[in-house]
Every structure is written in C-alpha cells, then in structure tokens.
Amino acid sequence: MRSYPELRPVRWDALAVLAVLALAAASALLLWRAPAETGAVTAVISADGEERERIDLTALSPTTITVESRGYTLHVLLSEEEVRVTESDCPTQDCVHTGAIHGSGQSIVCLPARVTVRLEGGAPADGPDLVIG
Amino acid sequence: MKLTTRQLTLCAMLTAMALALSYLENFFPLSAAIPIPGIKLGLANIVTVFALYALGPGQAMLILLARCVLGAVFAGNLNALLFSLLGGVTAMGTMILLSRSRRFSVYGVSIGGAAAHQCGQVAAAVLALGNTAPCYYLPVLLGVSLLTGALTGLVSACLFQALAHTGLTRI
C-alpha cells in the first residue's frame, strides 16, 4: 500500500463538501438568474454549435419545429408558455425526458444529436426600452 | 514507466473491473430520475480512488486512460471519449491534489473527484455542442456529485477495510 487513506470522514471532508456546495450555489446564482420581467422570451435552437432557429415566443401559438442533426430528428414544440422536445429518435431520450422549459436561461440538451434548445431572456439586455422615430 | 509483471497484472485487472462497473452502471440509470444528459453514478471512480491510493498516481492515470479508450471503443462511440477523458482527467487531477494534501479522508477525496468529474463533463459538452447551454445543468450536477461522491467514498472505504488484511495491495 503506497499510502493508506483515512477511512472515516474527517473534519476536512466537510470543507470539501462546503466547497462543492458553494460552487453549486455560485454557479446557480450566476446561471439561473431570474428571468427578465418582460415576459418576452426567445427560443434559440442550435445544432452542432450552429444557430438554426431563433423564435420569439411572445404570443406564439403552439408550433412544432423539426430539427435534423447527426442523423437524428427532434420535434420541438414551442408555445408562448413553454418549449419541449416532444419526440426524438436519439438513443438516450434525455431531451424528451427533460420535459418543458419556460424561463429564460433554461435549456434542453440532446447530446447524441448535438442539439441545444435554449431560452433567452426578455428583451435583450442591451436592447432599447423604447424607440423614437 | 516501468511496471513489474505483478503491477501490470493488477492494472489490467483494475481496468477490466472499471469497465465492468461502467457497464453495470447502465442498469442503474440515474438519468431516469434526473433527466440530464450524461448524468451517471460514476461507479468506475471506485477503481480510480483505489488505484490512486494502492498504486499511486502514475498507474491510476494509466488505468483511467485505458478505461476511457477501451470504453469508447467497446461502445463504438468515439464522441464519448472526449467526455470521459475530460471528466476523468479533471477528476484524477483533483483527487491527486486532495490526496497529496493528506488532510482529506477517502470521502473528501472522492467527493472532490466526483465534483471535478462533472465540471469536466460539462466542459466537454460545451466543447462538443459549441455553446454554453450545458452550463445550465452545472448546479444540479454539482449537487448530485455530493451524493455520488459520498457513495464511491463509502464503497472505497469498505474496500480498503476488507483488503487491509490481504496482501493484495502490498506491492
């Protein structure tokens, strides 16, 4: 035995747990900020790192979009309230199991097809509040 | 790295066991409970933790690389190589650092490794997908890593206890 490990939890382990928790909390704060208050949300569908569609969900009646990538076909259902992958022929089905997403910042990932569906918040952060002319 | 026949045999055995554990894992699909792509129990990490202590960082890394490459070949999915390599190497690096500090028990080390593994996987997903959407899952993955890390820590602790009386780990 090169070095025999301590087999019972020690005080320092709590530090490791706390560090992971802190990292989780920090990343949650950073990545899960509350959606913009203007309900306007845009769904961005990318495949293989390339943006395929950008759909404004404001007042959108339910629409299904087919995304083909890497030999797989995903059916994405978009409406004003939510976005979900209803059908996919990928082996893992994670994208379908993820269910509906509705807030800006949320996303659905399909690894086999290399597809992401991502909701972008309200008016773009650097967009105008109003336009003159 | 020069290996004795005994070391080589042990490495090969552990690699085979890691691969078997990876396969076994498919019967406990964590992603059914938490629908996040690529989420796993990480049972193969038990082998990594054991090898790290019993054989040292060099051979542990060797086992890890062999497991990743062979796993990808067996699965016929070279895409998975990027994920398992980035996740595995990040986890290994973190565990080497944590165990070297000699402050953490096997629990602390494997929790750190599990968390690092998830970070590495997310990084691989970001690379593969070409956008930052996978980052969205990071907080959940880190939370889950606490549990999976504690589980591998527990199994490893039992393992060391059981093997302490055998000569197996005495190189």
Place this chain on the structure above:
Amino acid sequence: MKVSKKRAAALLAAVCLAGMLSACGGQAEEPSSRQIFAMDTAMALTVYGTESSAAVQAAEEELMRLEALLSRTSEDSPVTALNRAGGRQTVVGEELTALLDAAGTYSRKTGGAFDPTIAPVVLAWGFTTGHNRVPDPEEVASLLETVGMEHVHLDGGTAWMDPETQMDLGGIGKGYASDRMAEIFRRYEIPRATAALGGNVLAWGTRPDGTPWRVGVQDPRSPEDSSALACLLHLENAFAVTSGGYQRHFESEGQSYHHIIDPATGYPAQSGLTSVTVVADCRRDDAAGLPGNGTMCDALSTALFVMGEEKALDFWRTSGLEVELVLVTEDGRVVVTKGLAELFEEIEESGYRYEIVS
C-alpha cells in the same frame, strides 16, 4: 410598570414594522401601461409608482383634451375656428394663445425653418389627405405667400390671421402633449415613466434598476424594422424628439418626396439629413401649463431637419437653447453633439460612422 413599558415598546416596534412593510408593499414597481390613439398617431405610456393607474388615466384624458383643442380636422376645435375665421379676431383661450406664441418664438429663432403656417403647402402635396401629388411651381409660389408667422396676430386670449393663412400645430402639438405628460407625472409624483407620442419620447426618471432609460433612435434607412437603430441614447429625465423624411413619403415618377416641407421653398427639404433628434431636460418647476422643452424639441427637430447639418450645428452652438442633437446624414454618418457624448451608444451592425462635435 416595567412590563407595560416593554409592551409599549414592542407595540411601537410592531406598528413601525407594519408601517414599513405596508410602505414597501405599496411601493411595488408594477407599471401601468396604455396604448392610446390620438393626434393621428399611436401613443404608448408606461408609468410606475403607487399612483401609476391614476396618472395613466389622467394622461389619457389629457391627450384626448389636447386632441380636441389642437385638431385641425375636427369641426369644433379652436384651431378650426381660427382657420375658418377669414381674418376675424377669434377667442382661442389662454392655452392656445400661449402655444401659438411659443410656435412664433421657435419660428423666429429658427429663421422660419419651423413654421406652423406651412399647412396649405403640405396640403397641396397631399400629405394631410393621403392623395399625394407634386404641385406645380406656380401653385407652390402662390401658396407660400400665405406662409409665415408674421400673418398671425395674438392679443390676450384671442388670435387672428391674415386671410388665406392656415394654422397647423401638428409640428408642435405632440411636443406640447409630452410637456403635459411631464406635468402630470410631476403632479402624481411618478418616480419613473416613459411616454412615446409618435416620434416624441419622454423618459421620466430612470429605469426600475436605476440606470437611464435606453432610447433607440430609429435607423432612417429601415423605417419598417424597429430593431434597426442608428444609435442608442441613455436618457434620464429627458425629452427626445425625432423628425425624419422617412416617416412619411411618396414616390412620383421615380422621385421620392417626403413630408417635411422647407417653408423657404415649398418643396421637401433637401438638406442631406435623414433624421434629426433633439434632446432636452424635462424637469421644469415653472411649467404650469405653459409650453416647455417638449414643445421646443418638437419644433426644433423639424426646423433643424430643414436647415441641414451645418446650419443645425451652428444653431446648436449659438442659439443659447439647452438642447443636444443627433443628426443622421444621407452619407451614412451619425453626428452627435458633445452633451450626449457620454450618453450615446454606437450600433456596430448599423454601419454608420459616428462623430462627436462640439
């Protein structure tokens, strides 16, 4: 005794706490928004604060009142009465007299580049009726005889104009309406609000996050696409008014004619500008119903569009009026006066070149 003191203190603390809580609850920044069609344009109001719904209600009533006061097409407005008086002295009321006086002032200050009596010429071009045509030069020349604020006379609450002269306050009315909006926001102690009255914007206070309102200046090259901007202004307590030939125009025999008529020629202004935005402070304690900076911005944006880049910048330097400008030129430049240097943001993808002048 000791106990009752403690109780009193606890009660006091509870009351204070409750008071604070209810104050917080009342301060909830739920805005009231309303779309209003008045003065021939779609108007949008968004008002924050505890009195927001009352203020929006008052604002809507005020806009309807102004529509009735200033309309040139309604049968019973004082402006119509003045236009039909055929030279007789007409009672128009204090408010309209003050507005006519302000119109005269800005007309003089701009050397006639702003002129509310240009209406007959605009009518000849068909912009007010929608039956666009190119009038012949003799017709334009004879109509120009009637144009000019020297044909308008004011006395007390009355006004009279030389026969044939016609008054159209369309070039100043929405600006005056934004002055009135500011007055209402002040009266209701509104912390923040925006009012967009067809090319006239009032950015009252700041955004809910405390940063200035982000006001986009429409790119005159793509008037249909409201996401195409020439630049972005960060405005706090300000009026901003844009005038541009792109807003209303027609084509005839391959030639494009827009609705901003140069009072000097009677033809659409060919000044090399595609839009002019005038920005000024909106806080005035002495407003009291008088035309203010909103009216000024509206009048100046038309006048400076007619003047063209060089004269507009000269005017900005020498007039003594506290305004800032954004000029968009036909040759693809956005010229910003230095008071806006810190407040404007370039739009990279617009392809414009940006210049700051002092």
